[in-house]
Amino acid sequence: MSTNSERVLPGTGLGAAGARAWPLRDSAHTRALEGSHPAGTGNRSLMEFAGLALARLALAVVPHARTIWVACGPGNNGGDGLEAAAHLQQWGKQVVVSLAHDPEKSSTDAHAAWLKARAAGVSFNDHPPEAFDACLDALFGIGALRPLQGAYADWVACMNAASTPTIAVDLPSGLDADTGAAMPMHVTAQHTLSLLTLKPGLFTGGGRDACGDIWFNDLGVQDSSPPQALLAGPVAITRRLHASHKGTFGDVCIVGGAPGMTGAALLAARSALHGGAGRVFVCPLGAPELTLDPQCPELMFRSFDDLDWSAMTLVAGCGGGQAIAESLPLILGHAKQLVLDADALNHIAHSPVLQQQLAQRPAGHTVITPHPLEAARLLATTAAVVQADRLGAAQSLAERFQCVVVLKGSGTVIAAPGDIPRINPTGNAKLATAGTGDVLAGLVGAHLAAGRPAMQAACEAVYRHGQAADQWQGTVLSASQLCHRT
Numbered sequence: 035m036s037t038n039s040e041r042v043l044p045g046t047g048l049g050a051a052g053a054r055a056w057p058l059r060d061s062a063h064t065r066a067l068e069g070s071h072p073a074g075t076g077n078r079s080l081m082e083f084a085g086l087a088l089a090r091l092a093l094a095v096v097p098h099a100r101t102i103w104v105a106c107g108p109g110n111n112g113g114d115g116l117e118a119a120a121h122l123q124q125w126g127k128q129v130v131v132s133l134a135h136d137p138e139k140s141s142t143d144a145h146a147a148w149l150k151a152r153a154a155g156v157s158f159n160d161h162p163p164e165a166f167d168a169c170l171d172a173l174f175g176i177g178a179l180r181p182l183q184g185a186y187a188d189w190v191a192c193m194n195a196a197s198t199p200t201i202a203v204d205l206p207s208g209l210d211a212d213t214g215a216a217m218p219m220h221v222t223a224q225h226t227l228s229l230l231t232l233k234p235g236l237f238t239g240g241g242r243d244a245c246g247d248i249w250f251n252d253l254g255v256q257d258s259s260p261p262q263a264l265l266a267g268p269v270a271i272t273r274r275l276h277a278s279h280k281g282t283f284g285d286v287c288i289v290g291g292a293p294g295m296t297g298a299a300l301l302a303a304r305s306a307l308h309g310g311a312g313r314v315f316v317c318p319l320g321a322p323e324l325t326l327d328p329q330c331p332e333l334m335f336r337s338f339d340d341l342d343w344s345a346m347t348l349v350a351g352c353g354g355g356q357a358i359a360e361s362l363p364l365i366l367g368h369a370k371q372l373v374l375d376a377d378a379l380n381h382i383a384h385s386p387v388l389q390q391q392l393a394q395r396p397a398g399h400t401v402i403t404p405h406p407l408e409a410a411r412l413l414a415t416t417a418a419v420v421q422a423d424r425l426g427a428a429q430s431l432a433e434r435f436q437c438v439v440v441l442k443g444s445g446t447v448i449a450a451p452g453d454i455p456r457i458n459p460t461g462n463a464k465l466a467t468a469g470t471g472d473v474l475a476g477l478v479g480a481h482l483a484a485g486r487p488a489m490q491a492a493c494e495a496v497y498r499h500g501q502a503a504d505q506w507q508g509t510v511l512s513a514s515q516l517c518h519r520t
């Protein structure tokens with residue numbers, strides 16, 4: 035029997051992380067939606083649809099499994115697991131269910147599912163079977179609020195230690211559905227079936243590592259209300275008009291590269307060039323004697339004081355060190371379009387005057403690209419706080435500084451004032467190497483210079499940057515190599 039769920043990540047097609055954009059909905063919205071469809075569709079409850087979808091997915095991804103362990107929690111997530119257990123047992127599998135609660139005290143639907151599982155001949159055991167071919171994590175979904183302890187913690191440890199696949203019901207137990215923050219004890223699944231809605235926490239922070247492949251089943255409920263976030267879709271290929279010239283694609287100027295960090299400016303510049311900018315200038319703050327990049331002779335080197343950059347897109351801060359500080363008032367005041375990265379952001383974080391200047395720039399012309407620590411400095415908090423709610427942190431930065439924010443890391447978040455935040459589906463840990471952020475800043479500059487609105491420029495650049503890493507065949511990807519492939 036084939037699955038009736040859709041695979042969201044990884045998408046199908048060459049290196050495609052996400053084949054299309056998906057609406058993401060948080061747990062408060064999900065509960066409200068559930069409340070408006072208490073009986074599901076037809077005569078079946080949502081839990082019955084969920085259980086059938088789970089059983090069908092299990093059969094599709096582990097078709098040869100004979101013994102399936104279903105670990106069920108006390109809430110409706112456990113109920114979904116019991117529904118699936120009944121189906122799998124009826125389809126000839128040996129199903130062992132573990133419960134650590136009194137099923138007589140469950141919700142009406144979960145109690146009915148327990149009765150069904152018993153009637154189907156499922157075995158019940160307080161301990162996991164000695165050997166199992168697959169496991170369903172039906173411990174906790176959107177209702178898990180506290181750290182997992184006792185039998186639940188033991189079962190999570192057992193799932194994570196097993197060499198057989200785990201399929202998480204709705205979300206991996208111990209993962210926050212809204213933020214992607216993972217509790218110290220959480221399930222690391224090979225597959226996750228998100229039910230009724232796709233939750234944002236699956237795609238950012240700890241989500242990607244905890245979920246494995248991500249699947250979705252809407253349980254037959256259509257929802258056209260505005261989402262709380264969007265999973266960004268693929269970038270449309272733009273055709274270059276025949277009658278175009280280098281001026282059509284805009285000028286990018288890279289200001290950065292303090293002593294010892296000239297490479298950061300060069301990486302950003304090469305990336306802007308390969309990303310499609312018409313002309314790229316470099317103002318190396320720490321190496322005025324530098325007049326040529328032999329590996330990229332297209333780049334033009336100028337002194338920042340002598341160049342008329344007023345009509346260009348500026349990318350400021352890559353390897354900027356202390357040297358970028360004195361230029362920032364001028365840049366913030368006069369750059370037409372601006373990307374701020376690294377040390378530019380660190381200086382702004384320490385200066386209320388620069389912060390005010392940033393917030394007062396004309397709307398829609400500025401993109402900042404902090405990693406979590408840079409974001410924390412700007413918000414006067416810690417990287418751990420930022421990581422605990424990446425969507426919230428990015429949106430706060432966007433509102434506070436009135437600009438587009440690219441909060442980098444696993445599941446990069448792109449936010450703009452008054453807009454729905456996006457989570458980028460592309461990219462992987464091959465990008466976790468020095469200089470890839472400089473490449474991204476240059477690429478955002480190229481997309482801005484080509485005339486894209488700031489939010490679109492940021493989303494496109496982040497998607498392409500990650501896609502290049504997803505399509506890279508080698509195990510190691512250097513920033514220099516990445517520049518050429520975006």
Ligand SMILES: NC(=O)C1=CN([C@@H]2O[C@H](COP(=O)(O)OP(=O)(O)OC[C@H]3O[C@@H](n4cnc5c(N)ncnc54)[C@H](OP(=O)(O)O)[C@@H]3O)[C@@H](O)[C@H]2O)[C@@H](O)CC1
Nearest residue numbers: 068080081109110111174175176177178179180181182204
């Ligand atoms: N909503 C929907 O649209 C649909 C929902 N569906 C499914 O229902 C799931 C949500 O169900 P849910 O609301 O019952 O929450 P769930 O995640 O089972 O956990 C809550 C229970 O766990 C307990 N508990 C929490 N932490 C604990 C801990 N550390 N250690 C021990 N106990 C702990 C908590 O106890 P309490 O806090 O009340 O003491 C409560 O009893 C959802 O993810 C999806 O799978 C689908 O069937 C159909 C559509």
Ligand SMILES: Nc1ncnc2c1ncn2[C@@H]1O[C@H](COP(=O)(O)OP(=O)(O)O)[C@@H](O)[C@H]1O
Nearest residue numbers: 442443444461462463465466468469470471472
């Ligand atoms: N595990 C990962 N998954 C996806 N993207 C990642 C991962 N690790 C790093 N990246 C990406 O790599 C880039 C690193 O940027 P940054 O931390 O600024 O590095 P640097 O300052 O050395 O250039 C960002 O675009 C980030 O999103």
Ligand SMILES: [K+]
Nearest residue numbers: 171174203207
């Ligand atoms: K679960």
